[in-house]
Amino acid sequence: MVRRTCIFSISLLLLAQTVAISQDTVTVPLHVRAGFDLSGPVMKLVNKDLISYGVAASADINSSLAVTAGFRYSSFSSSEVIYDFSSRGLSITAGTDYNFIKANVSGGKYYAGIGIRYGLSFYSEEAPMIRYTNEWGAGETYLALERHTGHYLEITPGVRTSLFPGVTIGWNLYMRLLISAGAGKDLKPVWMPGYGPGTSGMSTGAEYYISFSIPYRKIKVFIKPKVRDSGEEETEGGQEVPGTVTSGSGIRF
Amino acid sequence: MKRLPSIPALAAILAMVMATGSCSDQPCYEETDPQMNTILLVSGTGETAKADSLRVYTYRESDTLKFVSIKGASSFSVPLDPGSDESRFLITLNGVTDTALIWYSRRPHLVSPECGYTIVSEITGLMTTHNIIDTLIIENKSVNLDGQKNLHLFY
Numbered sequence: 001m002v003r004r005t006c007i008f009s010i011s012l013l014l015l016a017q018t019v020a021i022s023q024d025t026v027t028v029p030l031h032v033r034a035g036f037d038l039s040g041p042v043m044k045l046v047n048k049d050l051i052s053y054g055v056a057a058s059a060d061i062n063s064s065l066a067v068t069a070g071f072r073y074s075s076f077s078s079s080e081v082i083y084d085f086s087s088r089g090l091s092i093t094a095g096t097d098y099n100f101i102k103a104n105v106s107g108g109k110y111y112a113g114i115g116i117r118y119g120l121s122f123y124s125e126e127a128p129m130i131r132y133t134n135e136w137g138a139g140e141t142y143l144a145l146e147r148h149t150g151h152y153l154e155i156t157p158g159v160r161t162s163l164f165p166g167v168t169i170g171w172n173l174y175m176r177l178l179i180s181a182g183a184g185k186d187l188k189p190v191w192m193p194g195y196g197p198g199t200s201g202m203s204t205g206a207e208y209y210i211s212f213s214i215p216y217r218k219i220k221v222f223i224k225p226k227v228r229d230s231g232e233e234e235t236e237g238g239q240e241v242p243g244t245v246t247s248g249s250g251i252r253f
Numbered sequence: 254m255k256r257l258p259s260i261p262a263l264a265a266i267l268a269m270v271m272a273t274g275s276c277s278d279q280p281c282y283e284e285t286d287p288q289m290n291t292i293l294l295v296s297g298t299g300e301t302a303k304a305d306s307l308r309v310y311t312y313r314e315s316d317t318l319k320f321v322s323i324k325g326a327s328s329f330s331v332p333l334d335p336g337s338d339e340s341r342f343l344i345t346l347n348g349v350t351d352t353a354l355i356w357y358s359r360r361p362h363l364v365s366p367e368c369g370y371t372i373v374s375e376i377t378g379l380m381t382t383h384n385i386i387d388t389l390i391i392e393n394k395s396v397n398l399d400g401q402k403n404l405h406l407f408y
Contacts, residue, residue, distance in 0.1 A: 080369060185362075
């Protein structure tokens with residue numbers, strides 16, 4: 001009896017697998033998400049000079065693409081022997097994320113992809129104390145508070161998964177490329193809010209987001225079925241027989 | 254894909270390592286002292302001149318600052334006073350002394366987070382006596398860390 005049940009179960013599984021292979025469409029929910037960056041508060045424990053709080057929102061356009069936007073408030077304060085520096089400001093990013101995972105695998109729950117964003121940083125900087133020394137002697141001066149607008153590009157490979165329905169977690173590395181700090185060549189900020197060290201053309205790091213997601217629509221995605229590679233299925237010229245595409249997906253609304 | 258939830262821990266460690274690295278104090282290896290660079294030229298021909306002896310110094314209330322004292326000089330570099338909008342230099346060429354007064358505006362310049370700020374200047378004017386110096390002209394107003402020639406001294 002037990003043996004029969006087992007065989008039945010295995011047969012069901014095999015049948016289910018066969019159905020999945022032959023199925024050419026999957027229904028994928030599209031989500032809107034809003035979340036916040038946990039790495040900012042964590043980093044405060046490591047780097048006491050920096051306070052950084054970020055929120056981000058995204059909306060799926062289709063099973064692969066999502067538009068995304070983020071806001072970040074940063075405050076940086078550094079006291080060195082030769083200068084004191086502080087900057088604070090709000091940065092805004094906007095761009096897209098591309099999910100490399102096929103729709104039939106991700107099912108709207110998983111993301112492993114790359115994003116590209118344009119960032120704007122509205123910030124102020126000041127150096128209340130600057131010490132200098134040369135042959136004339138030593139002295140002190142200061143840099144009064146100035147407001148600037150900086151621009152940068154952000155490339156963010158990352159992963160995200162559904163922790164439980166309605167909540168996703170994910171992290172991404174970021175590589176930010178400075179377009180302009182907006183402060184001229186002399187007063188590049190020691191730290192540009194939203195970007196990082198303003199004297200460097202590139203900054204890298206990682207962010208860790210927890211997000212709340214709401215499905216707002218379902219779409220049917222056409223999945224071209226995988227066909228096992230076989231010499232018999234190829235023509236003499238090596239071309240694939242029609243209907244034997246090994247990858248690719250289309251969207252059917 | 255079910256392993257994804259465990260990956261954030263790796264990311265957090267990575268982020269911490271990166272942040273710790275960025276916090277560590279780094280030494281300053283860059284040039285931080287802008288110099289006003291002057292080349293000596295033969296008056297009339299404009300060819301490069303080589304002075305037998307050259308001294309550049311200034312008098313202050315309490316002391317004398319000596320910047321340059323060399324033989325066979327065809328150029329010299331001196332710093333401007335970062336605490337004032339004018340610097341006075343006494344230039345002794347082949348034993349004959351002239352006084353040069355340089356006016357400039359100043360502004361801070363961030364060299365790097367490690368090296369901090371320096372003061373760069375923009376020359377706004379100059380005046381010189383003419384005991385041996387024929388002409389002192391501004392070639393490049395910006396006295397910064399680029400090392401460009403700023404003044405042409407004809408004698």
